[in-house]
Amino acid sequence: MSLKVSGLCKQINHEATLDQISFEIQPGQIVGVIGRNGVGKTTLFRTINGQYLLDRGTITVDGETLLTQPDLRTRLSFVDPQANFFKGATAQQVAWYYQVAYPDFDLAKFNQLLTRYGLAANQKLRHFSKGMFGLFTIILSVATGAPYIFLDEPLDGLDVIVRKNVLSILIDEAATQKRAIMIASHNLSELEGIIDRALMLKGGRLIHDYQLETMRLQARKLQLVYRDKKIPALLREQGHIVSVSGRVIVVVFEDFTPTLQAALAATEPAFQETLPLSLTDLFMANLTDAGDYELLS
Incomplete structure (x- = not known):
């Protein structure tokens, strides 16, 4: 099982935002995507998850091409923190939508995590604080049951206690060896404590794929x-x-x-x-x- 990105290219407003991006991830890995503001981290996640059409390249999930097998998208989970699709819905209503989209959606886990972190299932998302909404996107992503989870700045706006609990959730999910998690974040100190690899983007290109243990030795x-x-x-x-x-x-x-x-x-x-x-x-x-x-x- 793996998610493989090969030669991915994407232009935004006729400018090359992503150029020849290639990498592969397997369940059990937590991979950080790092780079300066505007380098294309969010664009990468949106393109892999089908919000943007890629201009060139291929994306395969477990050996099958995502473009020709749209049902494979249920194996990917990306809750875009900038999306406003469901801001008028309650947390519980969003879960109902996701149950239709994701056949392995775990409603019991969703409700358990909402309760654990004090999020009201009947509260509309537009009334969530930035930190609450960030926490909700993580809970929703984990509950989908998708083997490949993408998180864009998941720690942004969370207090230190919630951040540590969220990181524990992600480590536990990856430890099952059934899920791969990709995290784009500027919080490098906390990211370093949980990731196995770091993909570094610069100028729209992947300039480094660091295996952190190897890096520390060399x-x-x-x-x-x-x-x-x-x-x-x-x-x-x-x-x-x-x-x-x-x-x-x-x-x-x-x-x-x-x-x-x-x-x-x-x-x-x-x-x-x-x-x-x-x-x-x-x-x-x-x-x-x-x-x-x-x-x-």
Whole structure:
């Protein structure tokens, strides 16, 4: 079982929003989709789930093409947080609609989670706060029974206690090995704690597919101090400079080999320290533009 996206291209207003996106996910995985604002994360989810027609490429679910097998859409769940289709309906009425659309919809689980988080089944969605609506979309997504769940900024607007409970729900769902969950989020610190992979988008392209365990073994984040303010070429050529403050340079090397370590020693830093590496560091290393901060040298 898998969801496979191959060479997906999508234009919005005659501009290439997504260009040659390819990846594959299997049940049991929690995959983060990260990138700067406007990079196409929501467009990706909408295109996979049929809200937008793709311009080129293929999407297959368990080996069958989604375009020619529309019934396969019941295996995908994406509750668009920006959609206003059901804002005049109550939570219970929305569940009734979804029961028709999803043959495996679990009404008992839906009602149980509504009660657990204090959401009124008879309250109209337009009266939900932003956080309440975000929580509702997660409950609805989980209750569909779909093996592939897509969540767009699911933690946005939730307080810290509800966020932790929501993350526990998602981990439990993935642990069954029957569901794959894709999450687009700017909350990188909490995302890092639950995802197995991180797909990084830039300029409409997929520039990295990080397996986080592998990344932690291979990559290094170093703080270096040199006697003068000159930045060695090695740091720019083989690393990603995260920050420069006077003579102190913080740099991320994604493939820190013994050869690179020897070459780095040859630059004769006055001080070198290994720092904890996070998903935020990879985000900054790959997606920070020159205009975002001034590199002093």
